[in-house]
Amino acid sequence: MIIQTCLEISSPMDNDQKSILITKNWLSSLIIEYKICPFAKREFDRGSIHYVVNQDTEVESCLLNLMVEFDRLNIDSTIETTLLIYENSFKSFDDYLDFLELAETFLFEQDYEGVYQLASFHPDYCFEGSKQDDPANYTNRSPYPMLHLLRESSIDKAVAIYPHPENIPQQNIKLMRELGLNKLQALLIACYSNQQ
Numbered sequence: 001m002i003i004q005t006c007l008e009i010s011s012p013m014d015n016d017q018k019s020i021l022i023t024k025n026w027l028s029s030l031i032i033e034y035k036i037c038p039f040a041k042r043e044f045d046r047g048s049i050h051y052v053v054n055q056d057t058e059v060e061s062c063l064l065n066l067m068v069e070f071d072r073l074n075i076d077s078t079i080e081t082t083l084l085i086y087e088n089s090f091k092s093f094d095d096y097l098d099f100l101e102l103a104e105t106f107l108f109e110q111d112y113e114g115v116y117q118l119a120s121f122h123p124d125y126c127f128e129g130s131k132q133d134d135p136a137n138y139t140n141r142s143p144y145p146m147l148h149l150l151r152e153s154s155i156d157k158a159v160a161i162y163p164h165p166e167n168i169p170q171q172n173i174k175l176m177r178e179l180g181l182n183k184l185q186a187l188l189i190a191c192y193s194n195q196q
Contacts, residue, residue, distance in 0.1 A: 016053040019087050022143045023051060025191040034179070036139050036172050039158045048080035057089050059099060063106050069149055070112055082149040090145040093124040103147060117155065119148035123188075135176040138184040139169075143191050 027049075032041045043049050050072070054065050069082050090096035100120050107113060121142035126132050159165040176184065 015087065016055075019053045019085050019144060020051040022191050023083060023085055023146070026143050026188070029191060030138070030184075030187050034175060036175075038162060038168065043080045046080070048078060050076075050079040050082040051085065052082060053085045053087050055088055059102065062086065062089060062099065063102065066103055066106060066147065066149075067110065070107075070110065070116060073116065073149060073151065080154060081151065084147040084149065086145040086147075090122070093122050093126065096120075096122050096145045100147070114152055117150045117152055119150060121146040121148065133181055135179060135181050135184055136173040138176050138179075138188070139172045141184075141188060143188065 024044075027040060027044055031037050032044060050069075052065070052069060054062055056062050056065060066084065069084055073079055073082060086096075090099050100118070103118055107116060107118060121140050122145045123141060123143065124132075125140040125142070126137050127134075127140070130137055
């Protein structure tokens with residue numbers, strides 16, 4: 001009887017909740033902990049990051065969901081930024097890059113250029129001209145394929161008060177290489193296991 005009651009109370013998380021928790025673990029343990037994005041901690045702590053798990057596998061549906069999230073940002077000023085998580089889509093990095101190109105075109109066609117910006121993340125992210133095992137790729141490696149929807153006005157405000165924002169990418173590359181591939185792989189893997 002007691003066991004049954006405990007089981008009823010502590011129902012397991014659904015897939016979306018798990019994916020969001022894993023994403024939050026990644027933000028906290030890698031992006032924020034190592035200041036890869038020096039602006040992320042404030043929004044993470046304020047709870048102003050909106051997380052959306054997209055279960056669709058069709059490109060057209062994924063683009064429609066992107067439009068929904070642009071609309072949400074238009075009407076909800078409490079959301080500073082959105083992480084659109086593709087749990088079941090774009091597992092291949094090449095497929096993801098193809099979708100990213102479509103998403104960028106879509107942003108332009110919807111007259112959101114200069115209003116919103118897309119940042120890209122993928123478990124196999126590899127910068128053009130980089131080797132697959134270059135630790136620098138981990139600045140954009142994430143537990144799932146993702147699009148990060150950013151408000152251009154917020155970027156402008158953040159970089160205006162940050163000393164030498166143009167140095168952030170080079171500082172990140174240096175830090176990732178100092179941490180090394182084994183450490184970064186372990187940090188990313190740990191995001192999946194820490195689901196408390």
